[in-house]
Amino acid sequence: xxxxxxxxxxxxxxxxxxNDEKIEPKDWMPEKYRxxxxxxxxxHAHSExxxxxxxxNWITRAPSLRRKVALLAKVQDEAGHGxxxxxxxxxxxxxxxxxxxQLHSGKAKYSSIFNYPTITWADIxxxxxxxxxxxxxxxxxxxxxxxxxxxxxxxRVCKEESFHQRxxxxxxxxxxxxxxxxxxxxxxxxxxWWWPSLMMFGPTDDESTHTEQSMKWxxxxxTNDELRQQFxxxxxxxxxxxxxxxxxxxxKWNEERGHYDFGKIxxxxxxxxxxxxxxxxxxxxxxxxxAWEEGEWVxxxxxxxxxxxxxxxxxxxx
Amino acid sequence: MSDNKENKKKPAxxxxxxxxxxxxxxxxxIFVRSKNGLEHRHFGSLHAADADMALxxxxxxxxxxxxxxxxxxxxxxxxxxxxxxxxxxxxEPASDKVYRHPTFYDLPDDVKHM
Numbered sequence: 001x002x003x004x005x006x007x008x009x010x011x012x013x014x015x016x017x018x019n020d021e022k023i024e025p026k027d028w029m030p031e032k033y034r035x036x037x038x039x040x041x042x043x044h045a046h047s048e049x050x051x052x053x054x055x056x057n058w059i060t061r062a063p064s065l066r067r068k069v070a071l072l073a074k075v076q077d078e079a080g081h082g083x084x085x086x087x088x089x090x091x092x093x094x095x096x097x098x099x100x101x102q103l104h105s106g107k108a109k110y111s112s113i114f115n116y117p118t119i120t121w122a123d124i125x126x127x128x129x130x131x132x133x134x135x136x137x138x139x140x141x142x143x144x145x146x147x148x149x150x151x152x153x154x155x156r157v158c159k160e161e162s163f164h165q166r167x168x169x170x171x172x173x174x175x176x177x178x179x180x181x182x183x184x185x186x187x188x189x190x191x192x193w194w195w196p197s198l199m200m201f202g203p204t205d206d207e208s209t210h211t212e213q214s215m216k217w218x219x220x221x222x223t224n225d226e227l228r229q230q231f232x233x234x235x236x237x238x239x240x241x242x243x244x245x246x247x248x249x250x251x252k253w254n255e256e257r258g259h260y261d262f263g264k265i266x267x268x269x270x271x272x273x274x275x276x277x278x279x280x281x282x283x284x285x286x287x288x289x290x291a292w293e294e295g296e297w298v299x300x301x302x303x304x305x306x307x308x309x310x311x312x313x314x315x316x317x318x
Numbered sequence: 319m320s321d322n323k324e325n326k327k328k329p330a331x332x333x334x335x336x337x338x339x340x341x342x343x344x345x346x347x348i349f350v351r352s353k354n355g356l357e358h359r360h361f362g363s364l365h366a367a368d369a370d371m372a373l374x375x376x377x378x379x380x381x382x383x384x385x386x387x388x389x390x391x392x393x394x395x396x397x398x399x400x401x402x403x404x405x406x407x408x409x410e411p412a413s414d415k416v417y418r419h420p421t422f423y424d425l426p427d428d429v430k431h432m
Contacts (some may be wrong), residue, residue, distance in 0.1 A: 027402050057321045076382070083379050087363040090345070096365060097342055117321040154363070160383075216363035280321065299367075303341045 016094045017217060022148040025091035036210070037147050038092050039108075040219060045085035046103045046110035050263065050284050052078045055127060063121060070167045073122065077164065081157045086276040088149035104289045112270065112293075113196050115278030122175055122189035124181075128168015130190075130197040130235070136161050137231050138201065141221035183244070190239065191247045195204050198272045201228040205267060207267075345394040346372040348379075350386035358390050369393075 005029050009028050023029055052075050062068035087094055102108035113131055118124065142154040175186040202208055202224040214220040250263035332410040343365040349358035361380045368370035391425055416422050424432065
């Protein structure tokens with residue numbers, strides 16, 4: 001295609017997005033659109049998959065059968081979300097194998113929040129309440145993003161996420177209505193998860209390099225700072241109901257803005273964790289790579305079995 | 319710092335071996351009928367070694383909350399798709415055939431039930 005033709009195609013493409021028309025996998029798209037979507041959708045998928053690890057850590061020790069079945073179902077949902085997203089990503093012409101390679105080699109990123117440890121049972125409550133709460137705020141606008149397969153995957157994901165948040169909040173509520181030690185455990189979990197949850201919305205708007213282009217493609221509909229503010233505004237009253245304190249002495253309602261003001265986020269910590277120096281980066285990746293490598297013989301055996309069955313069918317027919 | 323783990327940690331295998339499985343599981347397209355009376359609709363895709371496994375995986379991936387009463391799986395390579403770049407010659411011929419629509423025909427208002 002000549003440069004002029006590409007320009008022309010780009011103009012038609014931009015117009016389609018401006019008209020809220022969806023882009024489907026086989027439609028023409030600018031290379032940058034394809035690459036950006038592969039990056040974002042795969043990061044999202046990797047986050048779902050790695051996100052199973054901190055919670056999986058507590059499945060065998062859930063305090064009751066009710067909690068155990070709920071946590072199992074939640075972790076299974078995360079696996080499902082990863083699969084929806086990987087298959088949406090594959091429609092852009094990248095193989096599942098390549099996507100896994102990018103995760104396992106450390107080339108691709110996943111959400112930094114999963115590099116924090118789950119030390120007590122209350123962490124499972126805090127993750128559902130705060131981490132899934134933040135994820136929902138990030139994900140709801142993506143249900144109307146421009147790339148069809150991503151938008152459809154997100155509709156399904158969002159439908160399932162609200163159970164996750166409610167089960168987490170219920171865990172927190174039970175602990176907060178329990179013994180002083182249990183309430184303290186809930187407070188401790190809030191102390192550790194609050195700031196990393198705020199970081200889930202990404203760098204501040206003036207530091208965010210992708211925002212402008214992503215807004216144009218409707219990969220983003222609100223900026224990082226807007227989403228973060230929305231999360232804080234809706235979470236503060238939830239903490240009040242629990243009767244525990246958000247670990248931010250600068251947090252206070254601003255009548256004029258109609259929002260909560262909040263303290264300074266430690267972005268050095270954020271970048272440290274992104275760069276691989278968080279408390280669990282190494283552990284998470286190792287666990288994931290081991291799971292994949294130790295499952296290799298199962299995948300191979302399934303393939304050999306499938307081929308044998310197919311051969312038999314052919315022989316029976318002939 | 320690390321997770322409070324119940325089991326003693328296994329020695330980590332520091333392998334950077336890529337995914338060099340002999341053969342990757344092929345891709346399948348999944349169609350689900352959400353209830354009788356409705357058609358099967360495309361729900362997404364997944365990888366599986368064969369059709370039986372694709373059905374089982376589809377059950378777990380796409381119908382965890384009673385979303386379906388019937389599943390079809392088709393290996394993706396067996397689907398032939400039209401090319402959106404040829405949408406002009408493919409679909410435009412239909413747009414100038416207004417006589418295929420009931421509103422094309424002028425009838426007096428007195429004619430009922432038609």
